[in-house]
Amino acid sequence: MTRQDIEKEVRNIFLREFEVENPEMDVNLREAYGFDSIDAIELLLEIEKFLGSELTQDEKKQAMDIRTMKQIIDYIEMLAEKRKVAAEKK
């Protein structure tokens, strides 16, 4: 899974679930698009579906400081890498 794949999927989620087309990478999502706490919870569920694995409570807590698209993509990239490493260890 490349960073481009992640960005493409996040943009799909934003369009499908939040009716936001092509969100800018570095703007505050709340200020620019009204992305609120309810949307954030929905986004975590979408991320779980995308990764095909459940997020731990700690991982969900790490998402609480996210404000921008770039941070979302960084976050998913980190989660994907963590799962890749865990899978390789098995």
Next chain:
Amino acid sequence: MERRVVITACSAISPIGHGKDKIVESLLKGISGVKTLREDELISRFIHSRVYGTVGYPIAYDFSRQHRKTMGPVAYYACQVAKEVLAQAGLPPDFVTGGKLGVAFGSIHGSPTVQRDIYKIFFEAKDKASYQGIGAVDYLKSMVHTTAVNISRMFGITGRIIASGTACTTSSQSIGYGYEAVKYGLQDAMLCGGADEYDTITVAVFDNLLACSTAFNDRPELTPRPFDRARDGLVVAEGAGAVMLEEYEFAKKRGATILAEVIGFACNSNGGDLILPNLDGITKTLRLGLENAGINADEVDLISAHATATKMGDIIEAQAIGAVFGTEPYVTALKSYMGHTMAACGAIETVLTLYMMQDDFIAPTLNLEDIDERCAMVHHVQKLVEQKVKTAAIQNFAFGGVNTSLLIRKLT
């Protein structure tokens, strides 16, 4: 401190139309909004009563995604009538958000459509993924105060929230408690009303109590039949109604159109049986309403009866009206046009009464062809009356033994 309270806007979505023109047309032409019960693929096939007061026309909603995501069908109805009332009242934007405007709005149990979806998962969830189908917003859509808070969120209203949930007196309490909030200076204006969405569970409840109409399943427009000898029960319905209440001097100063003044309100409890109508309790409510308004019974021109068309309920109500008001005031039963819109009925019946006040007519009780002699002690309206209405009483009674009486007067 007691202040005068006036109504400066009103709106309704009902089985007989959305907005004044269509509703008044239905009242003048005697058009019923009762239709055949829709199949819900769950319990509707077991229900004996095959009739429902249906909002069977499209409504052009224009709500943004940010608002839609916390709204079930009941909140769509509520927010739409709230939007129309706010537009009609024309309150300044900074007043709407400034804390002096509150919301009193309710439904009988939030959104049953959303609740059903939650319980499907509750009973059928096989794994974590299906459990996660209970979305973060499902509670916000289904909770009992969903209408009130979706309205406050959508329009940025920051005053008090009153979310009555007392079945058939939900929205008459909304208006009554809103009236008291403005009267005693706690708020300068209150957006008040109630809503309920299409729901077969409510039909099942009344059907199992043998309180639903079943004899006119093949001719829905002939039921309900309040006060008629052939009445055989209520018809459950959906809809929403809202009014804007404002402190009189404030409304007058800003040049608002004043539809009527709320002159009194009473609410009491039967303190006993939670289902059966109670003559003593209802009679007391009607007297308390007059007392609160500071008027005599002979000053009331029109009574909008609760009149659900159940066997006992109509008799008890007619006896109470007869005892308190005598035979002078006209008595009309507006549920005869649309069925029982549950939480919305008090507000919708208030809105319809305001329309009749504005246009100088009294709609007859539909399907009242042969008055039951046990209900005959009041002045029933069987034909359209073209007459000015100055003072009206709107009365509603609910499961749980809750009774309300609201008195409104047209300013001259």
